[in-house]
Amino acid sequence: MLIWKWLKQTGLFGLAIILFLVVMIFSFIFWEDPTAPSQLLEKENTSVGPAPSFIGGKYESPVVLTTVGHLYPDIEFKNGEDLQNNVLSRLFEDKLGIQVNYLWTTTGDEDVYINKLNTLIATGQSLPDIVTFKGGQNMYSLLRSGAFRDVGELFEQYASPKWKAAMAQAPESWDRYMINGKKMAIPILDGKMNSNEVLYIRQDWLDKLGLQAPTTLDEMESVMDAFVHLDPDGNGKDDTYGLSISLKNSFFTWMSDAGFVFGAYGEMPDIWSTDAYGMLSYGSVQPSIRQGLTTLKRWMERGYIPKDAEILDEVQATESWKLGKVGMIVAPLWAAGWPLGNVTTNVPDARFEAYPIPAGPSGLSGTRGTPPEYGAIAINANMANPEIFFNYMNFVYDNFIDPPAGSPYRWGIAEGYDYGYEDGKVTFLESQVPGGFADPQKYLLSLSLPSVPNLLSESIARINSGVSDQTSYDIKNKLLRTPQELKGWQIVESNPSVYKTDAFTGAPTPTMEKIGDVLDELLHDAMLKIVYGQEPLSSFDLVVARWHKLGGDKITEEVNDWYTSLEKINQ
Template sequence: MYRKMMTALLAITMVAVTACSSGAKEEPTKEAATPLALQDGKYEPAVQMSYLRAWNDDTKFKNGETAQNNVHTKWAKERLGIDLTTPWAVSVTNDAFYTKLRLSLSANEELPDIVSIRGDYNLVRELIESGKFANAGELFDQYASDTWKQASESAPEEWYPYMYEGERYGIPIFDYAYNGDSVMFIREDWLKKLGLEEPKTMDELVTVMDAFTNQDPDGNGKKDTYGLTVGMKNALNTWMTESGWIFGMYNTMPGQWNDAGDGTLQYGSIQPGVKEGLATMKDWLSKGYLPKEAGVYDEIKAAELFTAGKAGIIVGPHWMPNWPIDDVKKNVDGATYKAIALPTGPTGESHQHGSGASNGVVLINKDMANPEIFFTYQNYLFDNFANPEVGSEFEHGFAQGYDYDIVDGKVVGEAEVKDGVSPLKYTITYDGARIPNLMMDTLAELAKGKEPETPFEKNTKIANKPEVFTAAEVVVANKDNAIKNKFTGAPTETMKMKKDAIDKLEKDTFSKIIYGQVGIEEFDAFVTKWKSMGGDDITAEVNEWYKTVN
């Protein structure tokens, strides 16, 4: 597999060298320093490594700790002899982190050794093309541990977005495979109250949504419930409260590049199935099955309808029972829900968008004197934390009293720890280290009744709500129905110039159709405009790229 990946990357190199002549900005590089020696796995004296990463609002601290000084930074210094420093810690709210980093780049300010980013792919490209970052692929080949390389070999396509002129400038932050594949969560107590069965087809789903909307399932005597909650502010095919599966019932997936069945890729949003999906959403919205505010709801706001007990169905990843949807049990007495397979459409098929096996990227400053320091840090997490051994320091979690504790001789997870928090959210790569196939395989086996044996299995059992295991089983059973985005390369030349404009055209047109502001025939006009505004050129460029990796 690794040889296959390198062959594909070599092909990209040949194409890029032929196609590109400008190159990254020339930035002087400091002379490489003498490699640092480790003493019993630790730098003595301690060495410094600066980094930047975004901070989410759900990242919590305890014991007076901060982003700059916490149990994770203390661990890095005590265990590895690495003194982690961050010049500033800014939230992703309202894109504050990305704005500040972009301003730093435009002002030519000195950047830290490591920049770790999730989201804002355009900013990632700006950073890569700035000439300020090293060929991370070469460093990975030289310094990464076997465990980390094996994780990479299982998902070689995750490197493609960070290629520039044939080189790997960013290291993908590997995530669990299928972590974003969607399942349907439905209020089980509402089904029982109204005498309904779990919907297996679109017609049965419509029957259930109609009852959830019009038969007062919450019993308050008001018409204030919805069959399904979706959030369309950011995208239709998004990460939670998504509606991509509606189009999946018509055998396509909007907002991504899908397999055309003839060895080429086609853009999902201009396929006939999307027209049918838009007509379906328009119908459901007009009948009150969806909230009228869906167009301005983001993923989290839309989920609040479910957790408040006002929507009976929500679609998203298997892990949502951990956060946020289990709150419905706190907010509504007797509320129960379960995960079920997505209903089939008119052709008897159902499809969800398929997720990749990475979630972000690490960039390494070309002026970092000793880049092996970062690999010492991340190698340790892959070798010791990702799948820990019995008796190891990470056997039960990252730090006792934070994400686990031992009470009366029994290990309890973060949810049962007093003021429990997850130190993994403090790490440079946001989640410590993840081996792509490990989590879903483990969840599915535990769902079948397997007794947990390894520390990873035991920790997974402790850390997840019971509904997560059922949902994971649904994901695994239906993984072949996933439609993955097949284009994972860097933006093409036409994308750089025109994608923002045609994306706006798409979003505006789809919203107007769903809300009944224009007729469904406007979809055909949209397709024509999309092609003439650069879509045809983008399609050709995407398929030129696709030839290099297949």
């Protein structure tokens, strides 16, 4: 009765208080640790279901493998095909009985892909069997969500001997995907030195202006000045540039790279390297970065590099090269084919060559090397038969990478798509293939053809040395590689110390996950403002101090804890 009398006196306010108390009591009674569902999910769904019948390398009844994808700019189709229905998907259905079903795809910025996956997990929606991540994407919140399973034992159980042998050549590729001691994604292996960078220069411009290729930054400035002011394309207009770079995502990136400017003074931005004390330090906050920023600022002011570098991604920055408006670009070896080779579409007489990375005033030079992997594949914790995925990838490794003698895939995956015939001879010239190329490698779950790390570099070495006993893989490579790329390989092999990779290869540390992206953005924005003359060079020191204070010191401590533990393991 007292409660009823009190309710009559307090009205709706009193009723709200009682309801609040009831809700709180039930919340405490039925409260669970918010991390528990993901932990339970992982424990409950890591069992493997009854395997479908796989006889003679093919499923008796077709099986479905679900995934999702992002349509990257280098993916092309022909004959009305798409990512769901194409020459490769039909091959896997015919040869293995595996149907790959794309639940959805995204376009545009690749962050859209990661954001959509995060949304699916946050809202409890179902995920596909397989999710592929490209290198550099922030996939760690997904891998920690409990939606994916430990792949270590699965790899040992189901991967083919050839795939295991490839992984054994680069065991460090697992490091980035190790979370709490578990292998949470399978790295997609890259070829050793495959993405090392060289300086590509329009040779016809050099010859026209009577110039030699630069070997130092000072010489490079002189060449750029000539390329900008002496009308190398001969159209009578002031419309050419010395160098194309992309500054949108990073000052140290995989194409249209500006990282070599910093390497000329010692430290490389955006990666960790060993300092004089044997510890890891972050390149972006080192004093020598100031010299690289000063150089880029001068080049920007003098019109040597396009003003829109800050809004162009790595591929977009190659457009000015392809249009015949830029004389130099730093890019990976394979870029001599695509996209740089496309310059002849717009300028048929264009000629370009590969040259070593120019050195700085103290003789130093440095640029981006090749990480051991370019992405990873995660397996849904609810996937009952993960061996389906492994049968898919085993087929890739056993048939598409260094195919055995007599293989129908000796020249590529599909005639008319990644190779053709002209007068009875195999050709890799797109102009000789009806309808042009549409590379099926780009449709693979691995995003491209994965590698046996040492296979390509050893093959190129044999080709460049002219040995007579070349393998069928060597013969294909010699036909497939452009003269510029083969020359680039000679440059790379003779200058190994130039190429830098991140010494921190582990998963993000706790502080990195909390604030790492914010701190990187802080540094990136500050560096852009200096290059574009919006802030003085002195502002760099202030931003570096903020980086240390806001979490950089803690990240450095965590990174070196990881580094120390790695040394103990290897002792």
